[in-house]
Amino acid sequence: MTREMTGAKMLVQALRDQGVDTVFGYPGGAVLPIYDEIFQQNEIRHILVRHEQGAVHAAEGYARSTGKPGVVLVTSGPGATNAVTGLTDALMDSIPIVVFTGQVPTFMIGSDAFQEADTVGITRPCTKHNWLVKDTDKLSTTIHEAFHVATSGRPGPVLVDIPKDVQFATGTYLKPSTTASHYQPQVKGDIEEITELVAAMEKAKRPIFYTGGGVINSGPAASQLLRELVDATGFPITSTLMGLGAYPASGKNWLGMLGMHGLYEANLAMHDCDLLINIGARFDDRITGRIDAFSPKSTRAHIDIDPSSINKVIKADIPIVGDVAHVLEDLLKVWKSRGRKTQAEAIAKWHMKIDTWRKVDCLAFTANENSIKPQHALARLEALTKGHDRYICTEVGQHQMWAAQYLNFEDPNRWMTSGGLGTMGYGFPASIGVQMAHPESLVINVAGEASWLMNMQEMGTAVQYRLPVKQFILNNERLGMVRQWQELLHGERYSHSWSEALPDFVKLAEAFGAKGIICKDPADLDDAIMEMINHDGPVIFDCLVEKHENCFPMIPSGKAHNEMLLGEAETQGVIQAGGAVLV
Amino acid sequence: MSALHIKKGASKHSAYNLRPTFSDVDERHTLAVLVENEPGVLARVIGLFAGRGYNIESLTVAEVDHTGHLSRITIVTTGTPQVIEQIKAQLGRIVPVHEVHDLTVEGASVERELAMLKVVGEGDKRVEALRLADIFRASVVDSTLGSFVFEITGAPDKIDAFADLMRPLGLVEVARTGVAALLRGD
Ligand SMILES: Cc1cc2nc3c(=O)[nH]c(=O)nc-3n(C[C@H](O)[C@H](O)[C@H](O)COP(=O)(O)OP(=O)(O)OC[C@H]3O[C@@H](n4cnc5c(N)ncnc54)[C@H](O)[C@@H]3O)c2cc1C
Numbered sequence: 001m002t003r004e005m006t007g008a009k010m011l012v013q014a015l016r017d018q019g020v021d022t023v024f025g026y027p028g029g030a031v032l033p034i035y036d037e038i039f040q041q042n043e044i045r046h047i048l049v050r051h052e053q054g055a056v057h058a059a060e061g062y063a064r065s066t067g068k069p070g071v072v073l074v075t076s077g078p079g080a081t082n083a084v085t086g087l088t089d090a091l092m093d094s095i096p097i098v099v100f101t102g103q104v105p106t107f108m109i110g111s112d113a114f115q116e117a118d119t120v121g122i123t124r125p126c127t128k129h130n131w132l133v134k135d136t137d138k139l140s141t142t143i144h145e146a147f148h149v150a151t152s153g154r155p156g157p158v159l160v161d162i163p164k165d166v167q168f169a170t171g172t173y174l175k176p177s178t179t180a181s182h183y184q185p186q187v188k189g190d191i192e193e194i195t196e197l198v199a200a201m202e203k204a205k206r207p208i209f210y211t212g213g214g215v216i217n218s219g220p221a222a223s224q225l226l227r228e229l230v231d232a233t234g235f236p237i238t239s240t241l242m243g244l245g246a247y248p249a250s251g252k253n254w255l256g257m258l259g260m261h262g263l264y265e266a267n268l269a270m271h272d273c274d275l276l277i278n279i280g281a282r283f284d285d286r287i288t289g290r291i292d293a294f295s296p297k298s299t300r301a302h303i304d305i306d307p308s309s310i311n312k313v314i315k316a317d318i319p320i321v322g323d324v325a326h327v328l329e330d331l332l333k334v335w336k337s338r339g340r341k342t343q344a345e346a347i348a349k350w351h352m353k354i355d356t357w358r359k360v361d362c363l364a365f366t367a368n369e370n371s372i373k374p375q376h377a378l379a380r381l382e383a384l385t386k387g388h389d390r391y392i393c394t395e396v397g398q399h400q401m402w403a404a405q406y407l408n409f410e411d412p413n414r415w416m417t418s419g420g421l422g423t424m425g426y427g428f429p430a431s432i433g434v435q436m437a438h439p440e441s442l443v444i445n446v447a448g449e450a451s452w453l454m455n456m457q458e459m460g461t462a463v464q465y466r467l468p469v470k471q472f473i474l475n476n477e478r479l480g481m482v483r484q485w486q487e488l489l490h491g492e493r494y495s496h497s498w499s500e501a502l503p504d505f506v507k508l509a510e511a512f513g514a515k516g517i518i519c520k521d522p523a524d525l526d527d528a529i530m531e532m533i534n535h536d537g538p539v540i541f542d543c544l545v546e547k548h549e550n551c552f553p554m555i556p557s558g559k560a561h562n563e564m565l566l567g568e569a570e571t572q573g574v575i576q577a578g579g580a581v582l583v
Numbered sequence: 584m585s586a587l588h589i590k591k592g593a594s595k596h597s598a599y600n601l602r603p604t605f606s607d608v609d610e611r612h613t614l615a616v617l618v619e620n621e622p623g624v625l626a627r628v629i630g631l632f633a634g635r636g637y638n639i640e641s642l643t644v645a646e647v648d649h650t651g652h653l654s655r656i657t658i659v660t661t662g663t664p665q666v667i668e669q670i671k672a673q674l675g676r677i678v679p680v681h682e683v684h685d686l687t688v689e690g691a692s693v694e695r696e697l698a699m700l701k702v703v704g705e706g707d708k709r710v711e712a713l714r715l716a717d718i719f720r721a722s723v724v725d726s727t728l729g730s731f732v733f734e735i736t737g738a739p740d741k742i743d744a745f746a747d748l749m750r751p752l753g754l755v756e757v758a759r760t761g762v763a764a765l766l767r768g769d
């Protein structure tokens with residue numbers, strides 16, 4: 001079916017045909033025709049954010065919590081440049097989002113027109129792909145292609161820049177099915193390589209699954225297959241920050257998160273394993289630490305849909321290019337058909353060894369009587385929200401790491417955090433996107449006060465759309481993660497790592513027409529958290545915590561996995577000059 | 584070109600078969616990249632090299648299939664085997680890139696470059712320049728009483744050698760196209 005319509009109408013029609021129900025956006029001169037079309041329909045909901053960065057993070061939250069692409073609409077010039085941080089964030093974390101930007105009319109491009117920016121030029125390195133559409137006849141196919149590219153293969157952000165005259169002009173609309181894209185990434189893994197991995201699994205005495213965001217990207221089937229594989233083989237499993245929830249934290253083979261602030265048992269198991277099976281993770285430097293000391297005794301298998309992830313950092317002995325769900329399905333088939341073999345006895349011993357590391361109890365802390373430890377606040381949040389239909393977002397810093405350590409994730413798509421770019425200001429708008437997608441669920445953003453201030457204008461959005469997002473701020477009045485590094489690396493010279501002149505968060509909430517709660521006494525904590533959960537509306541929870549608490553365990557930059565710091569006593573002078581240049 | 588049967592995104596289009604030795608010896612590779620001829624595609628390729636710190640020794644581009652709107656970018660680059668493999672994988676990720684070929688490992692290939700050299704001089708030097716041009720099969724495409732412009736085609740090192748000889752004879756300007764390359768045979 002083809003139809004004649006204006007470019008602006010086409011965009012709205014294409015969104016409908018792509019199954020889009022929500023758009024996060026902010027209007028301006030160059031997108032007025034599109035906003036006019038949005039005004040005249042009811043199927044697609046438009047959420048007016050308060051800053052374009054917020055729109056993109058909200059779309060990321062929507063996407064990560066649903067598995068569907070998030071959609072953003074902003075104006076030219078400053079609207080587009082404000083979206084750049086969000087685009088980069090989505091690129092680093094492989095989040096599928098489609099951003100539409102208005103552009104000055106085609107005949108004015110290049111003339112330094114009002115609110116002109118070279119949007120495709122600026123966003124070329126921070127999108128998976130982008131397009132400037134100069135012809136209304138090409139608009140619908142470009143939009144469909146944009147959705148296809150954002151969601152196929154390794155997902156990522158795409159951008160479509162639409163000049164205003166293209167929005168006004170009339171052209172032919174084509175439905176999604178009528179476009180065939182040449183972009184078709186390989187999803188099936190090579191069966192020979194898969195068989196090689198099965199053979200290695202049959203022989204392995206100290207195997208480990210190291211899983212990542214790719215499992216979440218691959219969809220719910222991938223998590224299901226992963227659970228089956230782990231439970232059938234009995235191999236222990238750890239995950240990156242981005243992969244939490246793919247395997248349940250309550251599962252018996254779960255070791256917890258690995259990496260710089262990962263668990264002792266997870267990191268030591270990575271260091272001592274003889275077979276490392278990477279499933280949808282990218283050997284980030286937060287994971288590997290010192291490359292030449294990384295998992296020195298292991299054969300490395302690597303399953304990834306993006307050939308450029310393989311051998312980028314760590315040489316793979318068994319590389320498998322493909323989608324996690326497709327590969328795991330074949331892997332299970334081959335392993336079963338060969339008789340479901342494992343070195344059961346050796347693996348039982350391996351688990352015993354791991355148990356000795358687990359006994360170190362690296363997350364243990366002693367709660368104080370008169371001040372709230374951040375770890376304690378999160379342990380209580382976990383206890384009181386367990387069993388709820390719960391989604392967690394975070395900002396960036398110590399609180400983010402504590403959230404990863406002390407909250408347990410039983411399912412995929414329940415954990416939204418900025419891992420690769422580490423964008424302070426991500427969590428609050430992300431929580432808005434999540435709540436839009438899951439109106440009945442409990443959505444909590446675990447925040448640091450400094451990060452939270454970066455996008456606090458979105459309180460307006462939360463209140464306007466009655467989104468009952470809970471902003472759980474662990475307020476240490478410090479840029480805590482920076483302060484920790486200054487303590488450990490820069491001789492306790494706390495250069496500009498204070499949060500000065502903080503607002504009264506309760507009054508701030510009230511000023512926006514929301515609820516504010518402050519808590520500083522551990523004895524009041526449970527009641528206060530319950531009050532937050534039970535309030536039917538957005539809440540800012542100002543949890544005053546100990547100011548100089550450090551986040552442990554920690555593998556200092558430039559160190560190996562088995563050189564992990566567990567607590568304060570071990571931190572004196574451990575980071576050498578070489579490590580200090582790393583971030 | 585016919586030998587375009589390596590699928591984009593496939594795991595085996597590298598001689599290292601995704602199992603490089605991670606040697607730290609630099610190698611010179613000639614890559615042929617077939618791209619959709621859409622606006623910005625060259626910027627994407629160049630931006631990739633600049634953004635990730637890879638070397639470009641030479642780069643040429645032109646549309647080679649007018650009906651399919653495909654351009655061929657020929658890139659000569661240097662790096663360790665791991666870096667070369669990353670470059671190919673990163674090029675393969677660019678959406679309008681259809682195919683990436685490493686001519687250095689896929690078989691014997693021919694490389695040619697065209698150069699024009701302006702040589703200014705008189706007397707014996709002028710005679711000598713003409714004599715050498717003849718040996719190198721360079722042709723004279725412009726001449727005045729005091730200058731020649733030579734055109735020469737060949738592998739890059741032949742052009743280097745010719746330029747080296749011309750330098751003492753009054754070489755004042757060189758324009759080179761960069762390398763175009765094809766696999767030999769079928
Ligand atoms: C302050 C701070 C501290 C941090 N500390 C830690 C830490 O201690 N531990 C930690 O783990 N992280 C930590 N991180 C996060 C870290 O920076 C990285 O973001 C994270 O480790 C990367 O996760 P990942 O390897 O799962 O890769 P992702 O970024 O999630 O990438 C996914 C990989 O899977 C592939 N993929 C995508 N889709 C598919 C598919 N369908 N099939 C197959 N493959 C697919 C992609 O190509 C990619 O290679 C920290 C971040 C911050 C901000």
Ligand SMILES: Cc1ncc(C[n+]2csc(CCOP(=O)(O)OP(=O)(O)O)c2C)c(N)n1
Binds near residue numbers: 396400425451452
């Ligand atoms: C946009 C941005 N700017 C700077 C940083 C560097 N940075 C990382 S963590 C951090 C401090 C975060 O402080 P806060 O949000 O209060 O969290 P805390 O570490 O105290 O839990 C800073 C400044 C960043 N990650 N993002």
